[in-house]
Amino acid sequence: MPTADTRTPPQTHGVDKLYIENTLLRVAGALFCHDAKRAPTHTNEIQLNRADPDKTITIRPDPELGQPGPLAHKVFVALIKKHSGYGRPIQHEISFTRREIGRLIGRHVWGGRDSEQLSRALHEIHHTFIKAHFKSNAGRHVEHSFNIFPEVRIERREFPTDPIETCTVTLADPIVTSLRDEHFTCLNHALMARLGTIGQALYMRLFFHFANLYDGRNAKGLLLMKRYDDVCTEWLGGLTVLPHRSKIIGEQLGLHLDQLVAEGFLASFGVDTAKSRDGFVLTFRPGRSFFDDYDRFYRRRRQGDLQFEFHDEKRGIGEPLRVAYIFAEKKTGQPASSISFVPTKDVETAKQLLSALSIDEMPPFIDYALAEARKTNFDVRTLGGLKQYVVGYVSQRQHHSALQAQQAAREQAEAVNSRYATYRAAEAMRVYEALPAEEQEAIRGHASRKAAGLSGTLGSRMTDYYVARITAERHGAGIKTFDQWSSTLRQHVGEGSDRKSVGFDRTECGL
Numbered sequence: 001m002p003t004a005d006t007r008t009p010p011q012t013h014g015v016d017k018l019y020i021e022n023t024l025l026r027v028a029g030a031l032f033c034h035d036a037k038r039a040p041t042h043t044n045e046i047q048l049n050r051a052d053p054d055k056t057i058t059i060r061p062d063p064e065l066g067q068p069g070p071l072a073h074k075v076f077v078a079l080i081k082k083h084s085g086y087g088r089p090i091q092h093e094i095s096f097t098r099r100e101i102g103r104l105i106g107r108h109v110w111g112g113r114d115s116e117q118l119s120r121a122l123h124e125i126h127h128t129f130i131k132a133h134f135k136s137n138a139g140r141h142v143e144h145s146f147n148i149f150p151e152v153r154i155e156r157r158e159f160p161t162d163p164i165e166t167c168t169v170t171l172a173d174p175i176v177t178s179l180r181d182e183h184f185t186c187l188n189h190a191l192m193a194r195l196g197t198i199g200q201a202l203y204m205r206l207f208f209h210f211a212n213l214y215d216g217r218n219a220k221g222l223l224l225m226k227r228y229d230d231v232c233t234e235w236l237g238g239l240t241v242l243p244h245r246s247k248i249i250g251e252q253l254g255l256h257l258d259q260l261v262a263e264g265f266l267a268s269f270g271v272d273t274a275k276s277r278d279g280f281v282l283t284f285r286p287g288r289s290f291f292d293d294y295d296r297f298y299r300r301r302r303q304g305d306l307q308f309e310f311h312d313e314k315r316g317i318g319e320p321l322r323v324a325y326i327f328a329e330k331k332t333g334q335p336a337s338s339i340s341f342v343p344t345k346d347v348e349t350a351k352q353l354l355s356a357l358s359i360d361e362m363p364p365f366i367d368y369a370l371a372e373a374r375k376t377n378f379d380v381r382t383l384g385g386l387k388q389y390v391v392g393y394v395s396q397r398q399h400h401s402a403l404q405a406q407q408a409a410r411e412q413a414e415a416v417n418s419r420y421a422t423y424r425a426a427e428a429m430r431v432y433e434a435l436p437a438e439e440q441e442a443i444r445g446h447a448s449r450k451a452a453g454l455s456g457t458l459g460s461r462m463t464d465y466y467v468a469r470i471t472a473e474r475h476g477a478g479i480k481t482f483d484q485w486s487s488t489l490r491q492h493v494g495e496g497s498d499r500k501s502v503g504f505d506r507t508e509c510g511l
Contacts, residue, residue, distance in 0.1 A: 017297065018077075018189035019084040020204070021178045023057075024148065025185055027130055029205055029235040030059055031148075032073040034198045039069035039124075048234055054135040062127035065120065067237065071105070072121040073197040076148075078104035079169060081189050090179045095168040095317035115163040119154065122169065126152045132174075146172040153321040154341040165344055168318045185211065186297040191263055191289070198236060199256040203265060205235045210286045211294060219291060228271065228280040245271050245280060253282075264289035315351075319359045323350035327383045330366050346383040353383070356390055361397075368393050420482050427479045428468040435475065443470050 020028075030046050033039035043066055046059040061067040068076070078101060083094045101118065102110045126149045133143050151170040156162040178184075185208050192200050209224050228248065232239040242248050248271050260266040270283040324342035327350075329335065350362075357365055369389035373380045380386060432440060447466035454462050472479055480488065 016081075016188070016190040016193075017084060018081045018187045018192065019179070019184045020080050020187060021175045022183050022185055022208070023132060023178060024080075024175050025204055025208055027057060027059065027132075027148070028073075028076065029201055030057075030233065030237055031068055031125075031128060031130075032070070032076070032197070032201070033067040033237040034070050034073070034201070034239060036069050036071070040066035042067035042238060046233075046238065054133070054141070056133040058131040060129040060131070062124065065124045065127055068121065068124035068128060070197045071117055072124045073200070074105040075101065075118065075121045076125060077189075077192065077200060083171065084189075090176050091171075092173075092176055093168050093170050093318050095166065095321070097166050097317070098164050101167070110163065112161065112163050115156075118164060118167075122149065122152050122154075122167070125149050126169075130172075144174040146174055148172055148175070151336065153325050153336075155321055155324070155344055155347045156341045157344045160340060164341075166317045166321065166347070168321045188289075188293050191265065194263070195259060196256060198239075198253070199259055201236055202231075202253075202256055203260060206260075206265070206284055206286075207290065207293075210284075210290055211298070214286075214291075214294060216299065219286075222286055224284045226282050226284075227274065228282050231282055241279075245273075248280065261287065263287075266290075315354065319354055320347045320350035322359065323353065323362045324383060326363055327366055327386070330363075330370060331380065343382075349383040349387065353387070353390065356394070365390070365393050368396065416486075420485055423485060424472060424479055425465075425468040428472040428476070431475050431478060432467060432471040435471070443467055443474070446470055 026048070030048055033042050043061050043063050046061075048057040048059070049055040079094050079096070081104070082096060082100075083091065086094075096104075098110055098115065098118075102108065102114065107114055126147060129145070129147060131143065131145045133141065135141055148171070149169040150172055151168075153168045155165045155167070157165060185204075187204060187207055192203060195203060206224065210222065213224065214222055226235075229241045232241050239252070242252055248254065253271075257266065257269045261268065264287045267285040267287040269285070272281050272283065273279075274281045321342065324346040325336050325339060327346060328339045328342055332339070353362065353365070366386065369386035370380060372389050372392065373385070378385070432443065435443070444463070444467055447463050447470055450466045451459050451462040
């Protein structure tokens, strides 16, 4: 029978929202092992929904690091929470300092050992490969292969053994795209922060399923049943399947489920013998806090409620780290994936360079500076060695911009002259058509003599050209001069316009 909630009513706590993309929520359950000792030994491929080809997910842990463990789960939740706080537009990168991540995962004292554990946790997630098969809304089978964190950039003071100072991770494109399409679940992070990693994993999946089952009217009868062994595999990262009900409740899941009851998220839970085959079935009934959060997150949500204040950390952490990694790549010739960290000195220099140059200018600037350094056999060892080339790069860029502007001006002038020539020729032919037949015959005879050396199509075109030219010379009083024509264009678009006549299209002017 389900265990009833006989405790005192749960305390009222604050709510701190966390948004997690739905595929990522499903993957997270199987991705993380909650046994720190066993996690490094779990290297076998994990498959979810194997019987349903439209929803198959394959997880392939790194063969050296193994399955991401409990600390990786804490880091994952902390980073997804931080990403939630960025709001819209959905960001690809999540940046943090060591003090910030320490606070988010509950470590208030930070040393070298903590940094190495954090580094390993990040790389356990980074090196785990995900392959998801699903059917799109159009009925087509789609496959996405990705790493949740495809890039991890780390800053250390100077040496590989120094503590992590800052870090930036990127979020996989399929996850970002799905978030932009609003395929996410909203969770109560304040509640999650009071749970252990197993409790967090249970809460995430239970809220997801309760929210899908709840229609606003079926609160009393709402329950979820799930085989215990499937919960261990799909929700809890391959947790050991115990053979006895007493051990499941007393030594494994009971403590975490009791806490969810105490928090008011669950009204009750049960562990019962399965009827169809050996094993157990877990039964969950949602409590008051689930319904309160559901109403708060979904039913009472007004348009714009998901718009959070965006804390732009790009200039402070993300962009300087990226610049330092770009320098390391170009200097060593090695890809970013093989660079374990960049020193604080280079990150600080990157911040100075970004005050003079944009992030988009940094790759060409570094190329320019390294090329200039090679001319004098200067062995550049740090990003600071490139600061002396900023003035030269800016000067070259300005010179190049000036040349481009001159070339653009010439092209625009040529385009205007061509348009005026077209206008003048058309007007000349209009005048020609209105001339007496004798004058027309005289002009065409003169034009034919000028084009006498040409034959075929070219000869015919040149004759027409000379007809227009001769007509304009003899009877051009009614054809506007270039200045008159340009003035007409300016008047056509309105006085005070910032658009120059050289940029006008002929069709805009009715010519």
